[in-house]
Every structure is written in C-alpha cells, then in structure tokens.
Amino acid sequence: MLDLFFTFLKIGAFTFGGGMVMIPFIEQDAVRTFGWLTQREFVDAIAMGQITPGPIVISSVFIGYKVAGLAGAVLAMGAISLPTFFYSIAAAYHLHRLKTNLRVRAILRGVGPAVVGMILAAGFVIAKASVVNIWTSLLALACLVAIVRFKADTSLVIVAAGALGLLLG
Amino acid sequence: MDDPREGPTGEAPRVGLLHLAGVLLKVGATGFGGAMPMLALLHTEYLEKRRWVSQEEFDEAVMVGQIMPGPIAVDAITHMGYRLRGWSGALVSWFAFILPSFLLMLALTLVYRRYGGVPQFIGLFKGLGAGVVAVIAAAAWRMGRPHFKDVRTACLLLGALLGLLLLRINVVLLVILAGLAGLVLFRKPSDFPPAPPRGGSGQGKGDGR
Numbered sequence: 001m002l003d004l005f006f007t008f009l010k011i012g013a014f015t016f017g018g019g020m021v022m023i024p025f026i027e028q029d030a031v032r033t034f035g036w037l038t039q040r041e042f043v044d045a046i047a048m049g050q051i052t053p054g055p056i057v058i059s060s061v062f063i064g065y066k067v068a069g070l071a072g073a074v075l076a077m078g079a080i081s082l083p084t085f086f087y088s089i090a091a092a093y094h095l096h097r098l099k100t101n102l103r104v105r106a107i108l109r110g111v112g113p114a115v116v117g118m119i120l121a122a123g124f125v126i127a128k129a130s131v132v133n134i135w136t137s138l139l140a141l142a143c144l145v146a147i148v149r150f151k152a153d154t155s156l157v158i159v160a161a162g163a164l165g166l167l168l169g
Numbered sequence: 170m171d172d173p174r175e176g177p178t179g180e181a182p183r184v185g186l187l188h189l190a191g192v193l194l195k196v197g198a199t200g201f202g203g204a205m206p207m208l209a210l211l212h213t214e215y216l217e218k219r220r221w222v223s224q225e226e227f228d229e230a231v232m233v234g235q236i237m238p239g240p241i242a243v244d245a246i247t248h249m250g251y252r253l254r255g256w257s258g259a260l261v262s263w264f265a266f267i268l269p270s271f272l273l274m275l276a277l278t279l280v281y282r283r284y285g286g287v288p289q290f291i292g293l294f295k296g297l298g299a300g301v302v303a304v305i306a307a308a309a310w311r312m313g314r315p316h317f318k319d320v321r322t323a324c325l326l327l328g329a330l331l332g333l334l335l336l337r338i339n340v341v342l343l344v345i346l347a348g349l350a351g352l353v354l355f356r357k358p359s360d361f362p363p364a365p366p367r368g369g370s371g372q373g374k375g376d377g378r
Contacts, residue, residue, distance in 0.1 A: 014344050110351020120326075
C-alpha cells in the first residue's frame with residue numbers, strides 16, 4: 001500500500017506536459033519495477049482510461065484496485081492527483097513569474113521534447129504487446145489516420161476499434 | 170493582481186460552491202477525448218455561459234495546466250476554482266471533476282476483473298489495444314512536430330526515446346536531466362519562439378491530454 005501511494009504520488013509530481021506523459025511512468029513502475037500488472041492488463045487499463053470521460057490518469061484506479069481493492073483504487077487516484085492540486089494553487093501566487101521567468105521556460109523547453117520521446121518509447125512497448133498480427137496493424141493504422149487526418153474524436157475511435165475487435169477477434 | 174483570488178475586473182459575482190460542483194460534475198462526466206476537448210467544454214461552461222472568468226484568466230489557467238505537472242484539465246479547473254473561491258473552491262472543483270470518471274473507471278474495472286477472460290472480451294481488448302497505440306502515436310505526432318524545427322529539441326526528443334527504449338533510464342531522472350539540459354541549451358530570448366504556450370479558447374491544437 002505504501003509503495004502504491006508513493007509511486008503514484010511521484011508520478012503525479014513529475015508528469016510534466018499532461019496526462020499522456022503518465023503512460024511511460026506507469027509502464028516503468030507498475031509493470032516493470034513492481035509487477036503489479038501484466039503488459040496486457042496495462043494496455044487494457046490505458047484503453048479503459050481512454051473510453052471513460054475525464055483525464056486518462058483515471059487508469060490508475062484500475063491498478064490501485066488490482067493491488068489493494070477499493071482502498072487501493074481511492075489511494076492511487078488520490079495520490080496521483082494530489083500533487084496536481086497543490087501545484088495549481090501554488091501557480092496562482094507565482095503566475096506572473098512563471099510566465100516571464102526565462103529559467104522556468106528554459107527548463108520546460110528542455111522537458112517538452114523529452115516527454116514526447118518518452119511517450120513514443122511507451123508507445124513502442126505498447127505496440128509490441130498489442131499490434132500482433134495483420135488485422136491489429138491495419139486497425140491501428142486506420143485509427144491513426146482517422147485521428148490525425150480526419151480529426152476524429154479519440155474516445156470514439158477507441159470504441160470503434162474495440163467493436164471491430166469484438167467482430168474480428 | 171497581487172492577491173490571486175481577485176479577478177482582474179472585480180465585477181464577477183461570487184460563485185456558489187454547489188453551483189461550481191454541479192458544473193464540474195457535468196464536465197467530468199461528459200469530457201471525453203482528452204485535454205483539449207475538455208478545455209473547450211470548460212470554456213463554454215465557465216466563460217461563454219457564466220462569465221465566471223475572463224478570456225485572459227482562462228488562458229492563464231490553461232497555461233498553468235501546461236506548465237505544471239499533472240493532467241492539463243485538472244490543473245486548469247483547480248487553479249480557476251482557487252481563483253474563484255479560494256481553498257474550498259479548489260477542493261470542490263478538484264473533487265467534483267474527478268469523481269464521475271473515478272466511479273465509471275471503478276465500474277469498468279469490476280466488469281473487467283469479472284469477465285476479462287471471456288473469449289469475446291479478448292477480441293474486444295485486442296481492438297482497443299490497437300486503438301490505444303494509434304491514440305498514443307497521434308499524440309506524439311501532434312506534440313512532437315514543433316520540436317523538429319530546432320536541432321536541440323529534436324535531439325532531446327530522440328535522446329529521451331532511445332534512453333528509455335535502449336538504456337531503460339529511470340523516467341524521473343530523464344525528466345530532471347532534460348530540464349537541466351534545457352537550462353544549459355536555451356539561454357537567449359530568441360530561443361523561445363511565440364511566447365508561452367497559449368490556445369485556451371478551445372480551438373487549440375491538442376497537445377497531450
């Protein structure tokens with residue numbers, strides 16, 4: 001339980017750049033370090049986080065539940081969202097400085113691209129686990145085109161992909 | 170604007186906590202598709218319908234979301250909640266926004282644990298998995314493209330990718346290293362194109378969720 005709390009607190013405190021960044025963090029800690037989830041469950045948890053409304057950090061509920069039931073779910077969700085809560089309030093006092101401070105912007109300018117690299121790395125790992133044959137490759141490609149080219153809504157795309165999987169798989 | 174709780178106009182009516190909670194429960198339950206669609210919804214509810222915040226305040230909240238760790242929308246609503254009603258406003262916003270998706274995810278988790286092994290579900294999740302790969306690739310594409318305009322940011326991106334894939338560098342260490350690299354690499358004002366990130370008016374191109 002303590003591991004769970006501190007792992008998610010840490011993830012909440014370091015995921016610069018939005019919820020997507022959480023994916024490589026969770027992959028490294030929950031799957032590789034602690035073995036709380038299998039690769040398969042991890043992908044499924046992310047998928048469920050995408051089809052529910054709200055931020056995708058909500059996937060942490062699944063992990064918390066698996067580790068320690070309902071209390072684990074509450075703990076994981078609380079721990080990952082707590083840093084966000086305090087950061088946002090602290091930001092109210094330092095808004096002006098944050099906006100203009102060149103050092104802050106230099107740091108963020110460094111972190112920004114790194115975070116994309118990390119998301120890509122997690123994407124590769126997930127792709128290895130879920131794009132396993134011709135139809136999953138074609139499906140992934142079709143979804144990518146739908147989102148990037150036709151600006152389709154991501155949760156709709158995921159639901160459609162799931163429905164096709166139900167028919168084909 | 171020394172006291173962050175005072176809006177720049179000062180004419181905005183005091184927002185009821187219950188009212189705030191109601192609006193956020195609704196946004197939390199209907200905000201599908203990641204940060205940008207959610208911000209568009211918030212823009213409608215907070216600004217267009219109710220004038221709780223000005224456009225400038227809304228843009229600032231989005232910027233807070235982008236600078237601070239954590240999901241962009243959660244940062245933004247907590248920040249605006251604080252500016253509207255202090256600590257209680259922040260707490261109510263934060264809680265009401267997270268609650269609907271928490272309950273939905275909990276329900277899905279229970280279903281998954283009960284029926285996850287059923288053959289039909291395996292096909293379903295194979296499809297979902299392929300969809301997730303596409304969503305991540307699309308996010309990386311949108312977020313990553315601007316970074317290829319500068320050799321330094323392009324190298325940081327590729328360095329982080331390879332560091333994580335090949336060397337399995339710890340993710341927290343990677344973020345810290347990238348921040349330090351940023352301090353060393355970007356020293357001139359010209360290193361910072363188009364000022365701090367903006368785009369809160371709901372038409373912003375998605376970057377992260």
